[in-house]
């Protein structure tokens with residue numbers, strides 16, 4: 144027997160779990176169906192078989208501006224597992240050890256960032272003036288002038304010198320958008336910059352988990368849902384939705400089991416959505432656009448264990464190299480140790496995704512030796528590579544028109560996921576924002592304004 148408070152949610156990543164938690168909190172009886180044996184989707188952890196240590200499928204970075212994510216983690220009781228900087232501070236190392244450092248100043252917004260940009264270490268005075276002028280304009284006008292522009296074109300419009308772009312904006316755009324700034328739309332980058340730099344708690348802009356991702360949110364979400372009478376079914380694939388008279392009437396699992404509910408949320412990646420939809424259902428733009436309009440952009444991560452520490456800070460950007468960011472896992476997890484464990488990240492990694500582990504390792508070691516001399520004497524003990532070919536959708540210019548609203552033409556089916564229309568690039572905050580939006584729409588009886 145179903146009642147109007149039964150909800151089936153397909154997909155157990157940030158989007159599905161945040162929708163489930165928000166609905167369970169409101170008294171709905173939710174069933175989460177996740178095809179993998181563990182929850183978390185593209186933000187998950189596993190135990191490395193050699194070292195026995197928990198590693199993520201890639202280092203994830205949070206922003207203080209991730210307000211919905213912060214609310215979600217507070218609800219499930221794990222917010223204290225995220226550690227935020229006291230004050231925004233970004234360091235990037237380039238060839239010859241050249242350091243670029245941007246730190247917010249303890250001043251009210253926007254002066255904290257304006258002063259920080261004007262004082263950026265490693266840039267010439269004229270570069271700093273140009274960066275500050277850009278920051279000031281961003282504060283005044285946001286992304287109002289980004290329409291139809293790539294990140295590179297937007298930077299040109301704002302006369303950002305090549306050195307500022309290479310040493311500051313390009314590394315940030317790659318990290319935020321997971322796409323080459325020459326291809327990526329400027330609008331979502333502007334939205335993240337405005338949120339990250341100018342929202343109220345921006346001094347402490349960057350947060351990193353001091354646990355693996357599963358301990359950060361999947362385990363606690365499952366406990367939260369089950370404690371409120373819901374179910375979490377892992378290792379169960381939703382094979383399709385049955386649609387009757389314009390509404391979903393059940394989800395058929397690959398085992399043949401059928402789950403009926405009043406409301407359904409698809410929180411699967413865009414590449415998986417068409418599998419769920421019966422061919423006779425003309426979801427029009429959704430079916431067409433998800434298969435044709437969006438493309439994936441890969442991320443490659445590498446975990447390296449050394450016999451000694453090789454980084455002297457918790458995380459650092461790398462300029463002019465294929466690997467882009469390095470994280471000291473021991474420091475992030477709050478462990479002091481005589482050995483070293485780092486995570487390297489390569490975004491927009493399309494050119495490298497077919498490279499072998501050995502090739503990627505050689506590249507990583509060469510680049511580490513070049514930028515961090517301490518690594519040259521360190522002995523490598525173990526390495527692990529995680530390739531995510533479909534890490535995020537590519538936010539190329541025009542991709543936003545292919546991102547559907549959370550509402551669908553089927554009155555009781557909603558779409559969650561980082562790829563739905565959220566105004567943000569594919570990110571944890573976008574995923575959670577979409578999950579909360581679905582929960583609000585369901586709680587509101589399925590009607591509401593379009594757009595997250």
Ligand SMILES: Cc1cc2nc3c(=O)[nH]c(=O)nc-3n(C[C@H](O)[C@H](O)[C@H](O)COP(=O)(O)OP(=O)(O)OC[C@H]3O[C@@H](n4cnc5c(N)ncnc54)[C@H](O)[C@@H]3O)c2cc1C
Pocket residue numbers: 153154155156157158159176177178179182183184185186200201202203204205379380381382410411412415418442443444531533534535559560561562569570571572574
């Ligand atoms: C390596 C890497 C690094 C990243 N770094 C950052 C970062 O630093 N900061 C940031 O904000 N974002 C980052 N991201 C992006 C972030 O991880 C994603 O935006 C977010 O996790 C997406 O969540 P989601 O719930 O929308 O999708 P997913 O996590 O993909 O969840 C969808 C789930 O649906 C399941 N599923 C699919 N089909 C079915 C089916 N038929 N039946 C049942 N289940 C199904 C999948 O198994 C999956 O678990 C990163 C991503 C990657 C891969």
